[in-house]
Every structure is written in structure tokens, then in C-alpha cells.
Amino acid sequence: MHAPVPDHDPGKLLEDAETFIRQCYTELDREDEIEGRLAEIETEIAQTGHYDHTDDELAHGARMAWRNSNRCIGRLFWESLHVLDARDRSSAQDVYEGLCEHLEYATNGGDIRPTITIFKPMVRGERQVRIWNYQLIRYAGYETDDGVVGDPDSLEFTEYCRSRGWEGERTDYDVLPLAIETREGEPQLFEVPEDLVLEVRISHPDHVWFDDLGLQWYAVPVVSNMRLSLGGIQYTAAPFNGWYMATEIAARNFADGDRYDKLSEVADGLGLDTTRNRDLWKDEALVELNRAVLHSFERDGVKIVDHHTAAEQFGAFERREEAAGRDVTGDRSWLLPPMSSATTHIFHKTYDNRIETPNFFYQASPYEE
Ligand code: ARG
Numbered sequence: 001m002h003a004p005v006p007d008h009d010p011g012k013l014l015e016d017a018e019t020f021i022r023q024c025y026t027e028l029d030r031e032d033e034i035e036g037r038l039a040e041i042e043t044e045i046a047q048t049g050h051y052d053h054t055d056d057e058l059a060h061g062a063r064m065a066w067r068n069s070n071r072c073i074g075r076l077f078w079e080s081l082h083v084l085d086a087r088d089r090s091s092a093q094d095v096y097e098g099l100c101e102h103l104e105y106a107t108n109g110g111d112i113r114p115t116i117t118i119f120k121p122m123v124r125g126e127r128q129v130r131i132w133n134y135q136l137i138r139y140a141g142y143e144t145d146d147g148v149v150g151d152p153d154s155l156e157f158t159e160y161c162r163s164r165g166w167e168g169e170r171t172d173y174d175v176l177p178l179a180i181e182t183r184e185g186e187p188q189l190f191e192v193p194e195d196l197v198l199e200v201r202i203s204h205p206d207h208v209w210f211d212d213l214g215l216q217w218y219a220v221p222v223v224s225n226m227r228l229s230l231g232g233i234q235y236t237a238a239p240f241n242g243w244y245m246a247t248e249i250a251a252r253n254f255a256d257g258d259r260y261d262k263l264s265e266v267a268d269g270l271g272l273d274t275t276r277n278r279d280l281w282k283d284e285a286l287v288e289l290n291r292a293v294l295h296s297f298e299r300d301g302v303k304i305v306d307h308h309t310a311a312e313q314f315g316a317f318e319r320r321e322e323a324a325g326r327d328v329t330g331d332r333s334w335l336l337p338p339m340s341s342a343t344t345h346i347f348h349k350t351y352d353n354r355i356e357t358p359n360f361f362y363q364a365s366p367y368e369e
Pocket of ligand 1: 221241242243245
């Protein structure tokens with residue numbers, strides 16, 4: 001998953017292109033086009049040291065990258081990924097507008113559409129576009145005398161934004177600005193328009209006091225800091241989203257001790273004694289937090305999946321891949337939901353964690369460099 005950006009090497013580029021083109025066109029049942037397309041790419045690389053993907057290569061390649069994402073439990077839906085081609089956007093303003101279109105299209109009033117927007121790739125080893133945010137929508141975090149306000153996971157990026165003149169309102173849920181780097185130089189900051197940020201207030205189906213916790217979360221997780229590696233071409237800005245699995249929010253973002261850390265508050269509300277581990281108060285609080293998140297998203301008509309259903313869907317994905325004659329690779333430690341893991345079939349299996357391409361890779365975060 002962590003892999004350095006490969007050096008620019010036309011020979012290697014042609015080799016990676018060939019592997020991808022053969023697999024892509026075979027899957028699309030267009031074997032007769034392979035040799036012609038390879039000849040074309042070979043000429044293009046010889047003349048320019050680069051080649052451009054066709055729309056079909058881009059779309060199918062992005063879907064393959066999702067299919068190969070070992071840590072993702074949601075891969076059953078890989079073929080339904082909507083691919084928005086934004087390769088013609090060069091200025092930070094253009095990229096910003098592309099990101100706004102992504103948010104609007106993907107959010108779809110709550111009926112979330114799995115979507116990827118693909119910006120200009122690296123050309124001859126030179127980066128053209130990079131989004132510095134981890135996700136397009138993410139809450140800021142501030143160090144204060146009484147501890148962290150907001151999301152502790154965002155401290156460094158928030159600090160960077162502040163160093164660039166951005167000031168948040170200092171609530172627990174300030175949406176961070178977009179930091180977009182292009183060939184124009186230093187990243188430019190843009191506020192995410194409020195009407196593009198769908199958020200859900202968290203309440204509990206049975207406990208009115210839950211509202212007083214003041215919890216909320218955004219509807220669409222758009223991961224924006226990963227590199228899409230496709231046929232030897234590196235797309236350093238290719239933000240993508242699915243919909244949430246409730247445990248991501250309820251059992252991690254709200255529950256982790258180094259995130260919003262809400263388990264004791266929830267347990268207090270439930271009237272539980274939090275002094276004895278063996279009373280399992282954390283477990284009880286986790287279940288109620290998850291019920292609240294699922295209930296609230298459903299109430300607002302925002303698509304979300306519980307971990308039992310997600311695991312079943314992943315099982316269907318494994319069967320479909322087997323039927324298609326492909327091995328499923330996976331990272332079991334990530335595929336397992338953070339609660340009740342042994343109730344899912346994933347717990348009782350092993351997975352091969354080898355990395356296939358096309359795939360998504362982590363990139364060093366520029367503000368920490
Ligand atoms: N776990 C991350 C979060 O809580 C989101 C990662 C992507 N999740 C997804 N369902 N596509 O924000």
C-alpha cells in the first residue's frame with residue numbers, strides 16, 4: 001500500500017501499459033483491439049515519453065483499482081463506480097469546481113453514488129495536481145488548554161490551513177477547506193460550499209438524551225489523498241467515495257480514544273458503571289452508538305450499511321470473483337469490522353494480501369514533508 005512513486009522510465013511505462021491493456025480489453029471482451037492499441041501506445045510513448053488513456057480504459061481501470069483494494073469490504077459494487085473525467089482541468093480553480101461537482105454528484109441528496117473524479121496524471125515524472133486533504137469533507141482539530149476541540153486526526157492539516165490564513169469557527173465540526181496544488185505553485189485554499197456538505201445529526205431511536213451529546217457526521221467519505229496507479233500512469237489526484245459502513249463512524253471516529261472518544265459519555269447516559277471492565281460497558285456503549293448512527297442516517301434518507309450486511313456483500317463479491325476466474329486478494333485485519341468480527345465469515349478465513357495493479361496507493365502527506 002505504501003509504495004514510492006516509480007521513477008520516470010519509458011521502458012517500464014510501456015511494460016506496465018501492456019500488462020494493463022491486455023487485462024483491460026480481455027475483461028471488456030475486446031481482445032481484437034489489443035494489438036492495435038498497443039502499437040498506438042508504443043508510438044505515443046516513443047514520441048512523448050507518456051500516453052493518454054481512452055475514456056474506456058480510464059473507467060474500467062478505475063473500477064479494477066477498486067476491485068483490487070485489499071482493505072475494502074465494499075467491493076461487491078466495483079462495477080457500478082461512476083467515473084468522472086477531469087483530466088482537462090489545470091488551474092486550482094478548475095480543480096476546485098471539479099471537486100464541487102464530485103460532491104454534488106456523489107451525494108445525490110443522500111442516495112450516495114460511488115464516484116471517482118480523475119484529474120491530470122503525472123507526466124514524465126512531474127506531478128500536475130495533488131489534493132492535500134485526506135478527505136474532501138473532514139472536520140478540523142484544534143489543540144486547546146482543555147484538550148483537543150474537533151477531530152484530533154486533523155491537527156496537522158488544520159495547522160497547515162491556519163498557517164495559510166484560514167480560520168475555523170472552532171466548533172467540534174468545522175469543515176476544513178480544500179487545499180489544491182497544481183502547476184501554478186503553492187496550494188490554493190477553497191471553502192467547501194455549505195450546500196454541498198450533507199451532514200447527519202445523530203440521535204438514538206430509544207434514548208432522547210442522546211441528542212445532548214451533540215454528535216453529527218458528514219454523509220460522504222471522499223478519500224482524496226491516494227494515488228491511482230493505472231497502466232504505469234500515476235494519477236496523484238483521483239478522489240473517490242463509496243458510502244459509509246456505520247462502524248467506521250460509530251466504532252472508530254466517535255469511539256477511538258485518540259478521536260472523538262465518546263464511549264464514557266455514552267455509557268454515562270446509559271447509566272452504566274464505567275469502573276469495571278467486566279461489566280462490558282464499552283461494548284454496550286458501542287452497540288448503542290452504532291444503533292444511533294444507523295437510525296439517524298436512515299431517518300435522513302442517507303445511504304449507509306451495517307457491518308453484518310457489508311460482510312455478506314463481501315461474501316457475494318468473493319463468490320462472483322471466483323466465478324469470473326479471479327483470485328480475491330484481501331487484508332483481513334482491515335476487512336474485519338471493528339466489532340463482532342467473529343460473527344462474520346471473514347473472521348474464519350485467510351486472505352492473500354498481495355497487491356495487484358491497478359490499485360490505490362498512499363502518498364506522503366505534503367504538509368508533513
Ligand atoms: N474510515 C474513513 C472514515 O471514517 C472512511 C474511509 C472510506 N470509507 C468508505 N466507506 N468508503 O472517514
